[in-house]
Each structure stands twice: as C-alpha cells, then as structure tokens.
Amino acid sequence: MDERQALAAFAALGQEHRLRVVRALVTAGPDGLAAGVLAETVKVAGNNLSFHLKELSHAGLITSRREGKSVIYSAAYGGLSDLVQFLMRDCCQGHPEVCAPAVAALAACDCTTGDTLHA
Amino acid sequence: MDERQALAAFAALGQEHRLRVVRALVTAGPDGLAAGVLAETVKVAGNNLSFHLKELSHAGLITSRREGKSVIYSAAYGGLSDLVQFLMRDCCQGHPEVCAPAVAALAACDCTTGDTLHA
C-alpha cells in the first residue's frame, strides 16, 4: 500500500457515515450486508449511502456482489489490514522502540481465540 | 478511544499535507521537528502548516513544546497506537478469524529489533 492508497483509505474512514458502514460490515463478517439493510443500520438515505459505498469501494475498504435484487456489501479485510500495516510500518522507521508497546498491545488481542481488545 | 476520537484521527490523516507531517514526525522520532523544518519538509507555507498542526494536535496525533524561538512538534505515538487498536478491536468483533492474518503480519514486524514491515 502506497501513500496515495493510504490517503484515500484514511479520508474514507474520516467520515461519520462511512466509518459506521465499515464498522457494521466488519462486525457482520464475510457474509456482509445488503445495501438496504446497511441504509437502515447507519440511518442514511439509500441514494446517499450509495455515494458513500462507492467511495469506500474505490478506497479498497469494501467489496460488493449482487444477489438477486440485492447488492451485498462486505468488508475488505485485506484492505483494512494493509492500512494498519501502513501505519505500523511508518512507526517502525527510524525509532522502532516507540511503537513496540502498540505491537505488544495488539499481540495481546489474540484474534484466533475470539478475545476482543479493550484499549 | 471512542468513535468520535477515531473519526477525528482518520479525518486528520485523510489529508495529504497532514499525513506527510505525521509520517515525517513519526520518522523523526521522539525528538521531533521544528515547525519551520516541517514546513520545508512537506513544502507547505508556514501559516498554512500551522493550521494543519493545530488540527493534528486536536486529534491527539501530535504534541508540541516550545524551545527558544522554535516550537518543536513530535508524533504522539500513544494516539497512533490507539488508532491502530481501534481498527483491530472492531475487526475482532463478531468474526475474529478474518483479522487474524493482520495480527500475524504485525507480529512479524518485530519493532524491538528494528525490523521494518514490508507489506
């Protein structure tokens, strides 16, 4: 992930409705949510949501697939992972000792066991 | 870190000049950089940079201290760490298995040895 991609991703997440959409999709898991359900969840008009979904998709944070009349959106976990790694990679430049605590905190969140991180 | 703080942080990072400032400060380490040096580094006019620095500071991503005539800015590693943890915590909700690869990738970046992460 280069700076341009990271910039688009951060800008996409720096908007209330879009951040809520991403969180909802991340929580929903790989099955994702239909656009209509998502609209109700984040309380945004359908046409407006469509605008935000396009932006999130363009930023590589979500993906979509059609299922009958519905369009199902789901989180692009790879994109989110890349974004986290982009932040951490920068953090490691020059003075790696300063971000070691962050890595330690993340390691404490053992995702394979389903434990959640309480920061 | 709650949603409001994360929103402010993402919005702050979703701007070209501000993202460059943060990266420069993160790379510079705890010693930080003077406002004037930062202005040259990111090629932004001083008064304009001051505006962005205030926003980054308000988002909890950087800190400042005065040293003589200069004001030295440095990265708020805690704030950045919180942001990463905010993303990962959400990722762990509901379907933890999907973000396990991200955690594994971060664990491979052993910051205590100075290794950088090549994503």
Next chain:
DNA sequence: TCTACGTTTCAACGAGAGTTGATATATAGG
C-alpha cells in the same frame, strides 16, 4: 410484458475544508 422492488446515477444546493495574504504574538540578540 407489466409492475414492484432494490439500487444507482445525476444535477443542484448548502456547508465546510484548505489556501492565501496580512497582521499579531512570542522569543532572542544588539
């Protein structure tokens, strides 16, 4: 084919972000 449903696109509007130039504040030296 016609209708209903779900979603997307488009143009227009209003609000807010980012930039610029001029001005103000704070510190150090002569």
Next chain:
DNA sequence: CCTATATATCAACTCTCGTTGAAACGTAGA
C-alpha cells in the same frame, strides 16, 4: 528599546464534499 526571527491568528476566497430529490437502471415475479 528596537529589530529580527519564528510561529500563530484572522478574514476572505475558492473549491470540494455531503446531502437531497428526481429520474434511470436492473432484477424478480405476476
């Protein structure tokens, strides 16, 4: 005290972003 340097603040402008309503598209069932 006066000047120079470094940074911050302010008002004004421009431009982009987010929202809205109307219309179009695409799909499924009668």
